[in-house]
Amino acid sequence: MVVEVLRLGHREKRDERITTHVCLVARALGAEKIYITGENADNSIESVRKLCAKWGGNFSAEWKATWEPVVNRWKKKGKVVHLTMYGEQVQKKIGALKKEKNVLVVVGGEKVPAEMYKMADYNISVTTQPHSEVAALAVFLDRYFSGKELEKKFPKAKIKIVPQTNGKQVIPLK
Amino acid sequence: MVVEVLRLGHREKRDERITTHVCLVARALGAEKIYITGENADNSIESVRKLCAKWGGNFSAEWKATWEPVVNRWKKKGKVVHLTMYGEQVQKKIGALKKEKNVLVVVGGEKVPAEMYKMADYNISVTTQPHSEVAALAVFLDRYFSGKELEKKFPKAKIKIVPQTNGKQVIPLK
Numbered sequence: 001m002v003v004e005v006l007r008l009g010h011r012e013k014r015d016e017r018i019t020t021h022v023c024l025v026a027r028a029l030g031a032e033k034i035y036i037t038g039e040n041a042d043n044s045i046e047s048v049r050k051l052c053a054k055w056g057g058n059f060s061a062e063w064k065a066t067w068e069p070v071v072n073r074w075k076k077k078g079k080v081v082h083l084t085m086y087g088e089q090v091q092k093k094i095g096a097l098k099k100e101k102n103v104l105v106v107v108g109g110e111k112v113p114a115e116m117y118k119m120a121d122y123n124i125s126v127t128t129q130p131h132s133e134v135a136a137l138a139v140f141l142d143r144y145f146s147g148k149e150l151e152k153k154f155p156k157a158k159i160k161i162v163p164q165t166n167g168k169q170v171i172p173l174k
Numbered sequence: 175m176v177v178e179v180l181r182l183g184h185r186e187k188r189d190e191r192i193t194t195h196v197c198l199v200a201r202a203l204g205a206e207k208i209y210i211t212g213e214n215a216d217n218s219i220e221s222v223r224k225l226c227a228k229w230g231g232n233f234s235a236e237w238k239a240t241w242e243p244v245v246n247r248w249k250k251k252g253k254v255v256h257l258t259m260y261g262e263q264v265q266k267k268i269g270a271l272k273k274e275k276n277v278l279v280v281v282g283g284e285k286v287p288a289e290m291y292k293m294a295d296y297n298i299s300v301t302t303q304p305h306s307e308v309a310a311l312a313v314f315l316d317r318y319f320s321g322k323e324l325e326k327k328f329p330k331a332k333i334k335i336v337p338q339t340n341g342k343q344v345i346p347l348k
Contacts, residue, residue, distance in 0.1 A: 014191075017188075017191065017192055018191055018192070018195070021192070021305070021306035021308060021309065024303075024304060024305040024306055025305045025306050025309040027303070027305070028301045028303040028304070028305040028309075029301065029305070029309070029313075051304060055303060055304065085335060086335055086337070086338055086341070086342040086343070086344075087337060087338065087339075088337050088338070088339055089324065089337050090324070091321055091324050091325075114341070117340050117341055117342075118340060120340075122339075123338065123339060123340055123341075125335070125337055126312075126324070127202045127203065127323075127324055127326075128334070128335040128337060129198075129201070129202040129229060129328065129335075130198060130202070130225060130229065131195070131198040131199045131201070131202040131203070131312075132195035132198055132199050132308050132312070134195060134306050134308040134309050134312075135195065135199040135202075135203070135308050135309060135311070135312035136312075137309070138306070138308075138309035138310075138312045138313050139203075139312050139313060139316050142313050142316065142317075143316075147265055149301075150263065150264070150265050150300070150301055151265075152301075154303065160302070161259060161260055161299070161302040161303075163260070163261060163262050163263050163299055163302060164260055164261065164262070164297065165261075165262055165296075165297060166291050166292060166294075166297060167260070167288070167291055167297075168260040168291075169260070170260075
């Protein structure tokens with residue numbers, strides 16, 4: 001069971017923080033890798049690399065010049081789920097989606113090429129309202145993994161949070 | 175049953191898009207209002223206002239100079255749920271939280287004052303990993319509303335999406 005994420009159409013200046021959030025959500029909620037296409041994403045990738053060194057896990061982030069080869073390669077080993085507010089409602093399709101073992105979750109930027117809708121095995125909406133690719137990805141992963149991603153362990157972490165009713169507790173790990 | 179959101183510590187330049195995403199997620203996933211504190215948030219508020227005029231609903235966004243009065247007023251009519259990666263795990267507390275009828279969901283920026291942790295009725299984490307306030311808010315609302323928010327209607331909308339397996343269909347409404 002492998003879940004990876006593809007973030008389309010990154011714009012270097014405008015999208016840096018949003019793309020970083022997309023990466024961190026992918027990692028925290030159980031995906032193993034993110035591909036970023038579009039403009040230079042070095043800053044987001046470097047933020048994620050530093051965070052992984054501290055917080056652990058095997059997540060990776062990679063920039064790709066074009067998205068089509070990523071999608072085409074994926075279609076040989078699993079399904080491609082494109083999150084878009086125009087797609088079928090997640091609450092109606094999640095049962096079928098959970099049966100798919102290997103999934104590439106695609107989230108767009110401002111303009112997603114029409115070709116993406118055609119190449120996707122599923123076009124899925126999280127609400128049919130405009131909001132955020134960060135949120136759509138989070139809700140999708142939480143539902144796809146049935147909440148089990150919240151228990152995910154991150155090997156080789158240097159620090160770990162101990163949940164508190166009030167305040168912060170962070171402990172070092174060996 | 176009223177859910178509102180408080181976005182703490184907005185920074186005018188750096189946070190504009192993230193704050194806008196927080197607002198749109200609040201709206202799309204069932205909250206009725208957002209309060210924004212910190213620096214000038216006119217651009218985010220204007221984006222939300224325009225979007226609501228087109229997509230409908232009664233959501234509102236308001237800038238407030240300080241967060242304490244918003245929280246203090248809320249504590250008279252409901253509970254304050256502060257989302258923080260240091261808090262108790264959402265999967266363990268959601269049962270209790272669903273029994274709360276009126277909830278103010280607080281999401282922070284970079285530095286949340288220690289006072290916020292103390293004033294909150296609940297400090298709740300969505301994973302104990304660093305990721306995104308946009309994602310934490312989305313997962314929290316989806317779980318709090320048990321997915322019913324995905325069926326929310328938005329009165330007075332000028333347009334509406336008709337979910338499609340492939341492509342886009344947007345219809346005008348009277």
